[in-house]
Structure formats: structure tokens, C-alpha cells
Amino acid sequence: MSGREELIQAALRRARDEGFGALSVRGVAREAGVGATTLRHYFPSQAALHHAVATALVTTVLDDLAIEDDTADPATRLYDCLDQFLPDRAAATESWFDLYCTALAPDAAPSLRNVLHGAHAASATAVRRWLSILAAQGHLAGQDIDDQVAYVLAMINGMQLGMVVEPDRHDLSRDRRLLRWYTRKLLPA
Structure with a gap:
């Protein structure tokens, strides 16, 4: 699994456990065990993270x-x-x-x-x-x-x-x- 996919999986876990409102960059980075800078490398904005999570949910x-x-x-x-x-x-x-x-x-x-x-x-x-x-x-x-x-x-x-x-x-x-x-x-x- 790529770093991007691991971050998406962490975000999906966070959304499942704490709701979609918990999909902050810091919260997802913490869930994935990485720094916010690493997460921003794959998702330059919170909007990009949200879009990727929603796409993953549907697909x-x-x-x-x-x-x-x-x-x-x-x-x-x-x-x-x-x-x-x-x-x-x-x-x-x-x-x-x-x-x-x-x-x-x-x-x-x-x-x-x-x-x-x-x-x-x-x-x-x-x-x-x-x-x-x-x-x-x-x-x-x-x-x-x-x-x-x-x-x-x-x-x-x-x-x-x-x-x-x-x-x-x-x-x-x-x-x-x-x-x-x-x-x-x-x-x-």
C-alpha cells in the first residue's frame, strides 16, 4: 500500500470512529502516525484530503x-x-x-x-x-x-x-x- 493509500485508510478509520467532522489534517496525521507535513505532501489542502476520502468511500x-x-x-x-x-x-x-x-x-x-x-x-x-x-x-x-x-x-x-x-x-x-x-x-x- 502506498503512503497516500495508508493516509486515506487512516482518514477512513477516523471518519468511521469519530465522524466526518473529525477529518482534520492534524487528526488524520495523528491517526496515521505521521506528521502533518507528510500528510500535506500527499494532500496539499484539507479539501484535497476530504475529496480523496469521499472518493475512497464510494469506490x-x-x-x-x-x-x-x-x-x-x-x-x-x-x-x-x-x-x-x-x-x-x-x-x-x-x-x-x-x-x-x-x-x-x-x-x-x-x-x-x-x-x-x-x-x-x-x-x-x-x-x-x-x-x-x-x-x-x-x-x-x-x-x-x-x-x-x-x-x-x-x-x-x-x-x-x-x-x-x-x-x-x-x-x-x-x-x-x-x-x-x-x-x-x-x-x-
Whole structure:
């Protein structure tokens, strides 16, 4: 593991143990057992550190699954990939809620919003990759990809917000039916 990767892992541990608000340069350096100068070598700003942590959070959770398997139904492949955005466990929802509350709080450090930006950008990259693979296989028009990325992320963000705002009334099976409907409309058999 490179020095950069070790620092990201230390930051992920700190975020998991103490919340996203604890992602200071000094705190992460202390967690990693290095000096702040060493951390700044890899991440020249706190914003760069936050962005790297958010990207790592998303990329370690999302998998390409069987998206490239052109022998399988494209709508099912896309559904399986998108379903990864819907947590089954309360801990995942609480972590997401903690991230949003911390980053959007009135007294939040402005650079902490980079955690949200990084998570969104990494999510968009994953969805764009999945849709590009399907387009290259002839299942989707290439010019629709950017619009579809925006649409699907807005839909998933809304689902995730519903999980946080009304956890007792939230219906995860309804969200999955909506994702299934979306993938079937986008990629009819």
C-alpha cells in the first residue's frame, strides 16, 4: 500500500470512529502516525484530503459486478449496479446522514462540503462507467449518458434522503421497484 493509500485508510478509520467532522489534517496525521507535513505532501489542502476520502468511500463500496457480461440482460446488470446505492443496514444510512448533517451544518468548515462533492463525483463516475459500457455494447445511445447520470443520481439521492427523513415509513422494496422500472424503461428487452 502506498503512503497516500495508508493516509486515506487512516482518514477512513477516523471518519468511521469519530465522524466526518473529525477529518482534520492534524487528526488524520495523528491517526496515521505521521506528521502533518507528510500528510500535506500527499494532500496539499484539507479539501484535497476530504475529496480523496469521499472518493475512497464510494469506490470501496461500489462494484462493477457483471456490468460487462453482454450475455446477461442489460437492464438487470444496470439494476444490480444501481442497487448498491440502497443500503439494507441502518448503519449505512446513519453514516450517510452523518456526512450530510456534518457537511451542511451552518458551522461546518466549507472544505468539508468537498466530502459531499467527492462522493457525488465518484458516484457519477461509476454510473457513467456502467452506462458507457452498456452504450459500447449497443444497448444505450451514447449521447444520453450525461443526462441519465444526472437523472439516476437525483433519483437515488431522493431515495436516500427519504431513508433519513422518514426511516420508519421508508419502503426499501418500493425504491427497488422504482430502480427496476427505471432500468427497464432505459433498457427495454
